[in-house]
Amino acid sequence: MSRTLYDKLVDAHKVCDLPDGDMLIYVDFHIMNEYTSPQAFSGLDTKGLDVWRPEAHLAVVDHVNATRSSEPHDAASKLLIDNLEANCTKHGIAFYGLGDPRQGIEHVVVPEQGLVTPGMLIACGDSHTTTYGAYGALGFGIGTSEVEHVLATQTLRYKRMKSMRVMIDGATAPGVTAKDIIMKVVQVVGAGGANGYAVEFAGSAVRDLDMAGRMTVCNMAVELGARAALIAADDITERALQGHPHSGQFEFKNENWASDSEAVFDKEFTISGTDIEPLITWGTSPDQSVPITANVPISSDYLTPEAKAALGRSLQYMGLSEGQSAQSIKIDTAFIGSCTNSRIEDLREAAKILEGRHVATGVEAIVVPGSAMTRLKAEAEGLRAIFEAAGFEWRPEAGCSMCLAMNDDIAMDGERVASSTNRNFEGRQGRGARTHLMSPAMVAAAAVAGHLADVRDFK
Amino acid sequence: MKDKQMTKTINGIAAPLPLANVDTDVIMPKRFLITITREGLGDGTFADLRFDTAGGQRQEFVLNKAPWTQASILVVGDNFGCGSSREHAVWGLRQLGIDACIGTSFAGIFYDNARKNGLALPVVSPATRDALLQFANDARAGEILIDLEKRTISAGKLSEPFEMDDATQTSLIRGRDDTLDSLDYAGAIRDFEARLNNEMRIRVFK
Missing domain, CATH: 3.30.499.10 (Aconitase, domain 3)
Structure with missing residues (x-):
């Protein structure tokens, strides 16, 4: 039976069905920041739970830190940053703090470090985790209670979403960027238009984008309500996987990470790439x-x-x-x-x-x-x-x-x-x-x- | 601590909040997020709508007016809870005494966060939402009753169905702890991991 890329990703990560209608899905990699994780760690402490698989998590300081200097600008932000470091030390989790040469915005750091490849499932307590769809990986944002859940079980409770495809064909004009493409999609589909959907972006205007552009598109897909955004992996993706610290360490070759040609989507939009303006x-x-x-x-x-x-x-x-x-x-x-x-x-x-x-x-x-x-x-x-x-x-x-x-x-x-x-x-x-x-x-x-x-x- | 008290119905005064696309930045402005606990967020909830820059109450905001100062239910506009994943928005609504938000659509992360904290989000048709907004706008209308088991909302003469997926309904009624419940499936998780080959097991350098 023909399947969408989204369905393949969910199928590959399903641990089991649960009696209440949810399923448990396996999280290959989990990223944390300093502001949506503290209460997850304290939840583990309250319940007396350990981290299930510490080496499958990464914590990065990015939201509250000053960017004028590597010192926190006030006591409150320092508390959040120190708290994250202490939690990571306690549980044996990798931590990229201020002054670390690998530090940065989590969704910029992860591809730079070679920590995303097609076919992965990535969760993070940040709504813009949809970014990883650019690599044909299933990435989505979660709340703090779910951060606790993934720390304790390496899984999440999950409901399969409906599927949407946004087809953008036709070369964009000079001066029109990936940002304009996704802003156009948000304008057409609407701010809540993809609530309940996983959205796949396809068409020549998307295939022509480099990885940075594809990440911009998938990143802002959450602004139309998409809980997941996807672009099929191709030669551009493969080339982008090379040359990073973690390159070659992981691969998920158990599927062709693209929607089957006969796959049916629950909803479709078509946008002309040629007509998009800045x-x-x-x-x-x-x-x-x-x-x-x-x-x-x-x-x-x-x-x-x-x-x-x-x-x-x-x-x-x-x-x-x-x-x-x-x-x-x-x-x-x-x-x-x-x-x-x-x-x-x-x-x-x-x-x-x-x-x-x-x-x-x-x-x-x-x-x-x-x-x-x-x-x-x-x-x-x-x-x-x-x-x-x-x-x-x-x-x-x-x-x-x-x-x-x-x-x-x-x-x-x-x-x-x-x-x-x-x-x-x-x-x-x-x-x-x-x-x-x-x-x-x-x-x-x-x-x-x-x-x-x-x-x-x-x- | 696994089983809390069952919540089968929610009732209370409903406040109308018809704005569309109310995002979690509006529900919980960022200056309240610099915290490592879940507490003390009630004052932050809708802070920029409730209070002026000097800290005085904005009398025109619905939750500052009787009888809606007592509201435990909000009737909300489309796409409520969009934007940031911050669960602080849900914690804050709960600490403000809100038990349910009734609307036509909610952002996905907000919906899941709500379930984890006992905040019910019944999804209704635009026509029902508009009727409930009208009801909530009437200061003398009385309470709304949400029956989670039957998936119905009663307001005066109005009785309408709402949508809620089974897992969310079960979770709200039983008030279970998802993390502890999921650990009942530790065996299935280990079996899944045993099927992953070496390249499918990420190890992040410290």
Whole structure:
């Protein structure tokens, strides 16, 4: 019988069915951070449980740490970081802490270390764990109680989801990136459109992406509600597996990690790659986006009173007017970073725009490389020099930083940020902060222009 | 500690919260996340909606108005609980006294986190949700009753079915500890591991 890639991954990891309708699935690899794991470890202590298989876990500090220095910026964040290290020491779990040359944002670190291969099942207490679908691996975010469960049993209780395929055929135009592709998908499918689904991305526009681009696509699939995102493994995937510290140590060759040609999906979407334009979000949900050449929506674009009210609420929070042109939106801050867009490929794209140009007066521009290794590579390639010459602040340490403002990078009330991150929620980058999501190259363009700008105008 | 008391019904005053895409950043702002315990999160729940920047109550927010200050049920907009995986959002709702959120759709991680903490998330049709919103909007309407066993919601003259998968229903009613229960299957987990060849056993360098 024909099966989807998702079904193959679930079948390969099913331990047993449970009487209540769930199944137990086996977790090959589990990643932890300092803020969603403390209560899981204390749960083990309370229940007198050990870690089932300590060598199948990795802990990375990334969410709360300052990126200006390798020292925690306050006592509360230090407590979280020290607590994670103590828990890892106690249970014999690998820990990449501040100052470790392998430290960085968990979803940047794992591929860099060669810890993901096709056919694996990876769980992590972070919603953007969908990133690993780029490798044909089943990755998904879990809550802290599930972190405890996987520590104690190496399994999770699981329900098979419905399947969705998003087919994106047709070459994208110059200036259109993986970020624009996934922002387009979120716009079309909607912020909750894939709740209950595992989403496979297919089509020539997806196959043409490099691994960094595929990770960006799968990373933000959670913004349409997908609990898992997948791209079939191919030659590009195989090449990306080579040359990392753990390369060759693991392989899962027990299946062809692609959907069978006759596989049937519960839901299908088709998007033309050729028609995608560079996008920006104007609102407070990731599906509220328009092409950079367009205007902010107007009330009559919406049919129901609820939708009109939602538009008004978003515009009020964002400090925008109906019908305002996207390029008239002036910014205070430009931020390049996050698990979505802080890889070396992202920094190269932004640097191309910045070379020989300078950030506009009054704009604060920050770049936080995704990992210590990414930073060193970027510095060796001369990217740091380009960013700094353009007036960007180059952060010496890696972490999530202003993507979710859990460290000391907090945008002020009313501050408007052009951001290469994944969520434009109210308060995400600071109470009252206004986030516009876009590709890293578009952030660079906005930083130079002082307002949201079309990257295609920066030849 | 395996078996807690059975919860077959949930009843209480329901507050209307019709906004769509209420994310876990809004439910639990990040400044409340710098903690290593599950406690003390009640004040953080919806903090930016409940309180102004000076810490004063925002009178216009529904949970600050009688009778909804006593609400134990929320009737919510589409895609409630989207965004970050933070279970703190669910812990905070429970500590605020919320036993159930009724809506048309919930984000997956939030749904699973809710189950682990005894927060019921009945899924209803848009028409039922709208009727319940209308009911909840009426300060004199009275309580809503959620029957977990029968999978029905009663509100005044209204009685409507809701969806909830069997495992979540069982878990909510029985209040079991999933981690301890799953260890009953330790043998099956070991059998599965025995079938993995050497290359399928990840070992992370320290």
